[in-house]
Structure formats: structure tokens, C-alpha cells
Amino acid sequence: MPAAPSESLVAPRALVSIHDVMPETREQVSRILALLPQSPQAVTLLVVPGRNWQTADLDWLHQLQQQGYPLAGHGWLHRCDPPISLYHRVHSLLLSRRVAEHLSLSASGIDALIRNCHQWFLDQGLQPCELYVPPAWAMGAISRAQLADMPFRLFETLTGVFDARAQRMHSLPLAGFEADTPLREWFLRGVNHVNWRRACHTGQPLRLGIHPDDLSLRLGHRVIPMAEAVSASLTYPDMARGYPAVTASG
Numbered sequence: 001m002p003a004a005p006s007e008s009l010v011a012p013r014a015l016v017s018i019h020d021v022m023p024e025t026r027e028q029v030s031r032i033l034a035l036l037p038q039s040p041q042a043v044t045l046l047v048v049p050g051r052n053w054q055t056a057d058l059d060w061l062h063q064l065q066q067q068g069y070p071l072a073g074h075g076w077l078h079r080c081d082p083p084i085s086l087y088h089r090v091h092s093l094l095l096s097r098r099v100a101e102h103l104s105l106s107a108s109g110i111d112a113l114i115r116n117c118h119q120w121f122l123d124q125g126l127q128p129c130e131l132y133v134p135p136a137w138a139m140g141a142i143s144r145a146q147l148a149d150m151p152f153r154l155f156e157t158l159t160g161v162f163d164a165r166a167q168r169m170h171s172l173p174l175a176g177f178e179a180d181t182p183l184r185e186w187f188l189r190g191v192n193h194v195n196w197r198r199a200c201h202t203g204q205p206l207r208l209g210i211h212p213d214d215l216s217l218r219l220g221h222r223v224i225p226m227a228e229a230v231s232a233s234l235t236y237p238d239m240a241r242g243y244p245a246v247t248a249s250g
Helices: 023-035 055-067 086-096 107-123 182-202 220-229 236-240
Strands: 013-021 043-047 071-073 154-156 160-163 168-171 174-176 206-210
Touching (some): 013 023, 154 236, 160 236, 174 182, 182 206, 182 220
Parallel strands (some): 013 206, 043 071, 174 206
Antiparallel strands (some): 160 168
16 A cells, blocks of 8 residues: 555545466465455456366366356466567567567457457356456457457456446556566556555546465565555446445455
């Protein structure tokens, strides 16, 4: 949490998500879930379908869904070929490393990936929620109009959450903790502070995007305190539809 916010400011509500849910991250994800104060219904799990899911891993996902955790789509493999375009090379260097798989695809390729992602949940007897988050929040070369025909309704990017049915963008502040270098730590400290203050001043929900290894990285000591400091937790569908319903923390 940013240091000593003014007492005149009300702590923001939050949208909490855990990225990169896959067989390789079961242990880290389970640890984070055990520490978060939010109820299961208020913590969205971003699942990567194209990994090597075994029976025990799928049983784990079913158990999480039965406990109330919403399961969202998060790409297919969560990795991509070496970047070709200048934009993708810069994006990989500054933000995404080699995980922004949408940036390697055409619009038709992105369309197929998203549809395959949704179908995977159904094939496994799981019910995906309405949210899809591209790896590294990079949607790539697909238009908002094309997203209206997708099986998912909500699409989260760096700037906010797009409601494809309503063709409406909800611009929302974002806090992240994936600080694996001193430069990223410095950058994310500043971004998180600014976006916490923005959420306090505007009343917008603050998105907390948590990655599996965050607790062991340079901002790991700030993850749970920030989740504990929010006033309440929204779900993504409630936020997008403008409902007043909230899920209290604790």
C-alpha cells in the first residue's frame, strides 16, 4: 500500500485477479489464495488452457471453482515466438518479456485463440466467467467491433476493462507487483502510488493484478497489505454493469 495515504481519502474498492494460473504455478497460486483477505467470489483466476494440464491439476481447478473462484481466460500458451515488429520488440523489452502471444498473431489468429480458450473450459467441464485477459494485457491486432462476437464479454487491457457487448471501455487504475529488477521495482512503486491515489480521488475501483511469483519478488511485501487496505471488493461483471453490489473484504 502507498505510504500513509491522507485520512481524508477513502480507501478504494478493488478488482482482484491472479494471473498465469497453470499447472506450474499451483503452489504459488494456492499460497496467495490462502493469504488474501478477499472472499473467493472476489478473486478472479486467470487460467492458461494450453499448458500440460494433468488430472490432478484439473481436479484442483474444479475445486477452486466449487469454492466460488471465477475462472477467466488468459491466452492459450502464455508465450510467443521472438518478436518481429518494432512495437512487439519494445513491448517485450519493457513489459511482457516473451508472453504477449497476441502480438504475434493476426486478427483471425487472435479470434481463433480466444474461442479455443473458451471452449477448453467447456471441454473440461468448467464454466468460464465473462472475463478474458490477454497475456501482458496486450490485445493485439483485433478490433473492438470484432470482440463483440466473442464468447467472452469483458476484456481487460492495461488501460481498463472493455465491455464488448455494450462497446464501452471502463478506464480503471491498475496496480502490479511483478518487480523482478530494480528498474521495474522503481517503476511499479510509482505507478502503484499514483493509481492508488487516483482510485481514492475518483471512486474508481483499483485493479490488483497479482502474478504467481510476486510474493518472492522485490515488491512482495506490499501485495497482501494492499489487498487488505482496500475498502471492499467488486467482481468484474458487477463493475462492468454498473451494479452497486460489492463483496466485502475479510
